[in-house]
Amino acid sequence: MxxxxxxxxxxxxxxxxxxxxxxxxxxxxxxxxxxxxxxxxxxxxxxxxxNRAARQLRNGKTQTVGLVVPSVGNPFWGAFAHEVEVAALALGCSVLLCNSERDPERERRYVEELWEDGVRSIILCTSLPSLDHVSQVIKEGLRLVTFDRPAQPHDPESVVSISIDNNVGGQVATAHLLELGHTRIAFVSGSIRSVNRSARYRGYCDAIEAAGLSVADMPHWTGLDADLFGDVEAAEVGRAAAKDLFADPATAPTAVVAINDMTALGFCRGLRDLGLKVGRDVSVIGFDDIILADLYDPPLTSVRQPITRMAQLAVSEAVERGSNESTDPGSSVLLRAELVVRESTARLA
Amino acid sequence: MxxxxxxxxxxxxxxxxxxxxxxxxxxxxxxxxxxxxxxxxxxxxxxxxxNRAARQLRNGKTQTVGLVVPSVGNPFWGAFAHEVEVAALALGCSVLLCNSERDPERERRYVEELWEDGVRSIILCTSLPSLDHVSQVIKEGLRLVTFDRPAQPHDPESVVSISIDNNVGGQVATAHLLELGHTRIAFVSGSIRSVNRSARYRGYCDAIEAAGLSVADMPHWTGLDADLFGDVEAAEVGRAAAKDLFADPATAPTAVVAINDMTALGFCRGLRDLGLKVGRDVSVIGFDDIILADLYDPPLTSVRQPITRMAQLAVSEAVERGSNESTDPGSSVLLRAELVVRESTARLA
DNA sequence: TATGGTCAGTGCATCGTTACACCGATTTCA
DNA sequence: TGAAATCGGTGTAACGATGCACTGACCATA
CATH class of the missing domain: 1.10.260.40 (lambda repressor-like DNA-binding domains)
Structure with a gap:
């Protein structure tokens, strides 16, 4: 044989x-x-x-796309990774999966290892404000597609960004709660040092101000030192927030915008611990629309990211740009997020 | 440079x-x-x-472990993939991820492609009764570790299996419901043509019979043609089951053993559609103990699979056995599943 | 009939690493 | 003391695919 x-x-x-x-x-x-x-x-x-190895040895390239996600243990990233794999398969590539755990150092190491193993296209799911930690490899010719992180002013030119418009997303979510009559709306997140998170927060602020309210008057949760929290622990953030925000009923919110669905679900769980009922007592809205949002009781209102389309875009950018040695400047795609209204949000009683 | x-x-x-x-x-x-x-x-x-390519070209091997899961879009497999990646990293390997969508043909194609690309160790998450579709490659020397599928009589000798004891798991789950006083217990699953599913079902039957009851008397759901359902759609199976089983209140169950947590959650969602309350009106138990089981409202009782340990075992079998060219026969590890009692199961009113 | 230009296809060096045969210098031991 | 064994290490030919420089054969033109 x-x-x-x-x-x-x-x-x-x-x-x-x-x-x-x-x-x-x-x-x-x-x-x-x-x-x-x-x-x-x-x-x-x-x-x-x-024989791939021989090909690669000869011309220093692979047909492999690197995919660096925070953690496939998180349902959102799992679902995204799945879509990426499907899209890559359609283009005849395989996917090398790496979990960064949101650790910049691991991100850097993975990206460099992939590069040195001949991978020329990487989809990096990061939300760090700067790409300095991988800029060296980009200079050497890596095709980098960032996901969930819109382009930043100082990014290297060739980088392509695929993301939803988080600012608009934050606004839509908040506006939805305002329309339901809520005026005490909290924003719940771990660290918002990442660009997408701060964009969502700004969207939240914009909507509040646009309604003639003041962000300063909103219930505020300063959070744990969120760098302690990986993605899987996002739910814990929500749970802790619920406990803290409702410690004093007088200052408690009537509605909450959570940074993502896992945090939202954790928040709901925290409300339950306190004997409060989501939807009836408190409205909760999340981001991502993971599959479990619809299964939850009550089903969770969420800002959906069109991950299938985003994955296709990311892969085709990574693969097709990789094939021609073009150095044309990258682009930044901001997709529109879609509000999916379910039962976790309700008119203020 | x-x-x-x-x-x-x-x-x-x-x-x-x-x-x-x-x-x-x-x-x-x-x-x-x-x-x-x-x-x-x-x-x-x-x-x-x-340089990996050169190494591989020279000796025809990779430091890469292939991982074939049904779909990382499913939270259980996502979490497992994550654990595998962590374990592999610790041993200096990378992981090539493939989603089979539970399609035997895709399984075969992936396994063969991996083999021809120099991957010598594959963790295959399958539950097909036979391994015929990959036996050729095994003969040629592939180290195959199956996960979630205990060894079968006709398996090639060298195969290693890592799985929980699904039979015992099914018994434990069912016994728990029996102890709570339930006597009308349904088993909800898509196709049980797979070995792990049928083992869970046998465990369910064993426990029923051991309690002096008859499986024939239990409410039975014949299900949709479950081959239509991939993993992500597992929830739909549960939802449909709830609708059907409670169509006639007279024959409805008071408790349900679901084949996995996604199906259990879907079932809960279905109950909600019918105005029934999980825990109070119907007890529901799932399998896997995915992270969302604990977040759900009510928190879901589940039979936990120790995925961290299982992933470590799988990777070390794949990598270490791969290193020495031993042809010693494979082994079959059956880990004990642990019942995690939460609030979705309660004493029969 | 020279000259030059296509066209269709070939020969060879090369990518970075590894296994195996081999080599000179010590050491061992009968 | 001489033959063999051991030690520490080297030289070389691959692994399979690729791309450049090249070669004949054929045609067109002056």
Whole structure:
């Protein structure tokens, strides 16, 4: 069961390995139709599949897309990773998965390792304000697509960003609560040092101000030192927030915008611990619209990210840009987030 | 910024590339301590990292573990994939992720592609009764670790299986409900053609019979043609089951064992649609203990799979067995599942 | 009939690492 | 003391695919 190499194909087709190589690499203009078909049938009959390692060694590239997410343990990232894999498969690539745990140092290490292993396209799900930690590799030619992190002024030119418009998302979520008559609306998040989180927060602030209210008057949760919290623990943030915000009923909010669905669900759980009922006593809205938002009791209102479309965009940017050695400047795509209203938000009694 | 190769290291250390290679491949017995340290410092100073492609081309192997899961979009598999990645990282390997969508043909294709790309160890999360579709590759030397699928009589000898004892799990879950006074207990699942599912079902039956009851008397849900349902749709199965089982109140169950947490949550959602309250009106128990089980309202009783430990076991079997070319027969590890009692199960009123 | 230009395809060096055969210098031991 | 074994290490030929420089054969033009 020895491996079928390009030589075997060449022999079977009665040509030289070089010609087969030309065939494989779309330099087919340089050969007569008959040769082309002879090679084609030889490949089919022998079941030849090019050896990746050899290819990569020769030209220093892979057909692999690197995917760095905070943690696939989190349902949102799991779902996104899944979509990425599907999209990559459609384009004939495989996906190398890395969990950064939101640790910049791990992000850097993964990106560099991937680069040195010949991966030329990486989808990096980060929300760090700066890309300094990977800029060296970008200079060397890495195609970087960031996800969930809109472009920032000092980003390297070639970077492509795919993200929802978090500011608008924050506004839509908050406006929804305002329309329901709520005037004491809290924003619950771990650290908002990340760009997407602060954008959501700004959207929240904008909507509050636009309604003639003052952010300063809103119940405020300063939070735990959120750097302690990875993604899986996002729920704990929500739970802790509920406990703190409702410690004094006089200052408690009637509605809450949570930074994501996991935090929202944790918050709901915290309310339950306090004997409060989501929807009836307190309105809660999350972000992401993970699959569990709809399953929850009560079903969670959420700002949906169109992850299927985003994954497709990210992969095609990563793969297609990677194929031509273009150095045209990157782009920044901000998709519109969609409000999905369910039962966790209700008119103020 | 040219690549640092083994030659550069050799030159810097004043030895031949072969010696550096020997050093790297733990044939250090064949060299004097001084040489060893010279190589070590040279590597550190130059920041040398061996080129994977070249290594792989040379000896036909990778340091990569293949992971084939049904879908990382499902929180359980996402969490498992995460644990696998962590465990692999600790052993210096990377993980190539594939989603089979529970399609045997995709499973086969992925396994073969991985094999041909030099991956020699694969963790396959399948629950197909037979491994015929990948047996060819196993014969050629693939180290296969199956997860969530205990060993079957006709499995190739070298296969290692890691799984919980689903039969016992099914019994424990059912016994818990029986102890709470329930006598009308339904089992809800999509297709139980898979080995783990049927084991859970047998455990359920065993417990029923052991209590002096008859499975035939239990409310039964024949289900949709469950092959239509991927993992993400597991919740839909639960939802549909709730609707059907409670169509006639006279024959409705008072408690339900769901095949996994997603289905259990879907079932809870279905109950809610019907105006029934989980815990109070109907007891529901799931499998897996995904992170959302604890967040749900009410928190879901579940049979926990110790995924961290299982992932570690799977990776170490895959990697360590892969390193020595042993052909010793595989093993089958059945871990004990742990019942986590929460509020979705309650004493029969 | 020279000259030059296409066209279709080939030969060869090369990517970075590794296994194996080999080599000179000591050491061992009968 | 001489033959063999051991030690510490080196030289070289691969692994499979690629792309550049090249070669004949053929055609067109002057």
């Amino acid at each position: 020895a491996r079928v190499t390009i030589q075997h194909v060449a022999q079977a087709a009665g040509v030289s390995p070089s010609t087969v190589s030309n065939f494989l690499n779309d330099r087919q203009g340089r050969m007569v139709a008959a040769t082309r078909t002879r090679i084609e049938t030889a490949i089919a009959e022998l079941g030849y599949r090019p | 040219a690549r640092v190769t083994i030659q550069h290291v050799a030159q810097a250390a004043g030895v031949s590339p072969s010696t550096v290679s020997n050093f790297l491949n733990d044939r250090q017995g064949r060299m004097v301590a001084a040489t060893r340290t010279r190589i070590e410092t040279a590597i550190a100073e130059l920041g040398y990292r061996p």
